[in-house]
Amino acid sequence: MSLQQKFWTVMGAVLALLLVASLVGWVLSLRARSDSSREVIANLNARIGAWWWMVAILCVCFLLGRVATLMLFALASFFALREFLTLTPARRGDHLPLVLCFYLAIPLQYWLIGIDWYGLFAICIPVYGFLLLPAVTALGGDTESFLERTTKIQWGLMLTVYCISYAPALLLLHVPGYEGQNLLLLLYLLLVVQISDVLQYVFGKLFGRHQLAPSVSPSKTVEGLVGGGLSAVAVGAGLWWITPFSLWGSAGMSLLIVVAGFLGGLALSAVKRSLGAKDWGQLIDGHGGMLDRLDSVSFAAPVFFHVVRYALM
Amino acid sequence: MITARLLVGLVRLLVGAHGRWLGCEPKPVQRIYFANHSSHLDTLALWAALPPLLRQRTRPVAARDYWGKGGLRGFIAEHGFRAVYIERDRERREGDPLEPLCAALAAGDSLILFPEGTRSPDPLPQPFKAGLYHLARRHPQAELVAVYLDTLHRAMPKGSLLPVPLTCMVRFGRALQLAEGEDKESFLQRAHAAVVELA
Numbered sequence: 224m225s226l227q228q229k230f231w232t233v234m235g236a237v238l239a240l241l242l243v244a245s246l247v248g249w250v251l252s253l254r255a256r257s258d259s260s261r262e263v264i265a266n267l268n269a270r271i272g273a274w275w276w277m278v279a280i281l282c283v284c285f286l287l288g289r290v291a292t293l294m295l296f297a298l299a300s301f302f303a304l305r306e307f308l309t310l311t312p313a314r315r316g317d318h319l320p321l322v323l324c325f326y327l328a329i330p331l332q333y334w335l336i337g338i339d340w341y342g343l344f345a346i347c348i349p350v351y352g353f354l355l356l357p358a359v360t361a362l363g364g365d366t367e368s369f370l371e372r373t374t375k376i377q378w379g380l381m382l383t384v385y386c387i388s389y390a391p392a393l394l395l396l397h398v399p400g401y402e403g404q405n406l407l408l409l410l411y412l413l414l415v416v417q418i419s420d421v422l423q424y425v426f427g428k429l430f431g432r433h434q435l436a437p438s439v440s441p442s443k444t445v446e447g448l449v450g451g452g453l454s455a456v457a458v459g460a461g462l463w464w465i466t467p468f469s470l471w472g473s474a475g476m477s478l479l480i481v482v483a484g485f486l487g488g489l490a491l492s493a494v495k496r497s498l499g500a501k502d503w504g505q506l507i508d509g510h511g512g513m514l515d516r517l518d519s520v521s522f523a524a525p526v527f528f529h530v531v532r533y534a535l536m
Numbered sequence: 537m538i539t540a541r542l543l544v545g546l547v548r549l550l551v552g553a554h555g556r557w558l559g560c561e562p563k564p565v566q567r568i569y570f571a572n573h574s575s576h577l578d579t580l581a582l583w584a585a586l587p588p589l590l591r592q593r594t595r596p597v598a599a600r601d602y603w604g605k606g607g608l609r610g611f612i613a614e615h616g617f618r619a620v621y622i623e624r625d626r627e628r629r630e631g632d633p634l635e636p637l638c639a640a641l642a643a644g645d646s647l648i649l650f651p652e653g654t655r656s657p658d659p660l661p662q663p664f665k666a667g668l669y670h671l672a673r674r675h676p677q678a679e680l681v682a683v684y685l686d687t688l689h690r691a692m693p694k695g696s697l698l699p700v701p702l703t704c705m706v707r708f709g710r711a712l713q714l715a716e717g718e719d720k721e722s723f724l725q726r727a728h729a730a731v732v733e734l735a
Contacts, residue, residue: 301701304701305552305701305702305703306703308700308702309687309702309703312690313690315657315693318693318696318700321700322696322698322700325700325701326698504703
């Protein structure tokens with residue numbers, strides 16, 4: 224099968240699934256009796272609606288190619304960073320470092336991916352950004368909770384720009400025998416992460432009994448993680464034909480993505496709680512903010528990228 | 537029209553400017569929206585947070601010394617949000633400084649006003665100047681709606697050139713009216729408290 228055929232086969236399946244999900248959501252909304260169940264179902268339907276948008280955006284990405292994909296993820300980073308920093312109290316002296324994060328770091332990071340400069344893309348923010356930002360903040364002269372302020376800016380930048388940029392960075396991997404098909408690798412990553420999220424939510428709602436970390440995220444349960452996670456691994460393994468991996472290799476990669484994604488969701492929930500918020504924002508209807516959708520991607524993408532690079536290049 | 541749309545798009549991209557109608561509904565009646573003032577983005581954020589239909593009939597009151605000097609800023613003020621200029625410099629005033637505001641109200645438009653008169657570095661507003669009281673007295677038909685803008689003092693603090701994109705929530709509170717025989721001080725305090733309670 225060609226790249227085109229593979230992409231549209233997978234998308235066809237996703238669209239069919241979404242259609243079924245939308246139908247189920249519609250029937251459930253007709254049958255809901257109590258207020259609380261109506262609320263759960265309204266939330267479910269909002270999530271399904273948002274999924275349609277995400278799939279549409281992925282298709283546009285695929286049709287328009289590499290530059291459009293990079294711009295789209297740059298925009299996602301922008302919104303995610305905006306959310307993160309909105310919840311993070313900053314002082315007057317943080318203005319210049321914040322300006323640098325938005326107007327220099329984001330374009331630079333995605334431009335480096337665009338021109339295929341792996342060496343600088345991988346160290347630009349963790350080395351130069353890490354050192355430059357506190358120096359610039361110090362020049363502002365405000366030492367009041369200096370360490371906390373710089374830490375929060377660094378965290379935001381690493382998470383929302385550096386980590387998320389690893390997803391489109393999959394396009395710059397040169398896997399022998401897989402040339403020109405890297406968009407499928409991106410599709411694979413996003414599908415496994417998001418399906419894992421959805422299935423963990425569904426399994427948790429249906430069978431969830433034991434909370435995993437009640438103080439961090441009350442909705443995460445052992446049953447949800449195991450049931451949803453294993454199902455997502457099965458789906459990922461079943462997609463081996465769009466990847467450069469064997470069947471078992473693909474199962475292993477999916478497991479890696481699921482675990483990293485789960486840990487990302489958990490860690491970022493803790494960050495969110497410590498900032499005193501329930502959702503990162505209200506950007507996506509029913510999904511909270513951009514970071515509520517990308518929390519697992521931000522952890523899964525860098526790990527997946529580097530393991531693929533190590534294993535296959 | 538195009539300028540206004542582009543401007544709203546840009547403001548949404550930069551600072552979100554999502555409106556939350558807590559104390560009143562977004563109805564097309566004549567209003568004077570008054571808010572705390574901490575950055576040059578305030579005018580744009582409040583104006584962009586209004587639904588399109590209301591936005592078309594609402595004109596922000598803008599300082600002539602900042603928005604009225606031509607160039608890009610002047611273009612945005614004239615063609616983007618149709619500013620009503622107010623002269624802050626006492627030396628250059630001729631006659632009644634509130635005259636242009638009254639004219640806009642008489643023409644049926646709503647106004648956006650920052651009664652502090654200048655930007656404050658703090659999240660909470662400074663005491664209000666008398667302009668709001670005089671407008672309330674002369675135009676009793678206009679509803680006075682308290683508005684609170686959060687985050688913007690961080691997005692573009694006094695003295696900065698570029699805004700940092702941070703999500704701003706625009707909270708619309710309840711409508712006030714000047715009570716019969718209410719004196720200036722107590723009215724201005726009441727208006728101030730209405731903004732503060734949204735913070």
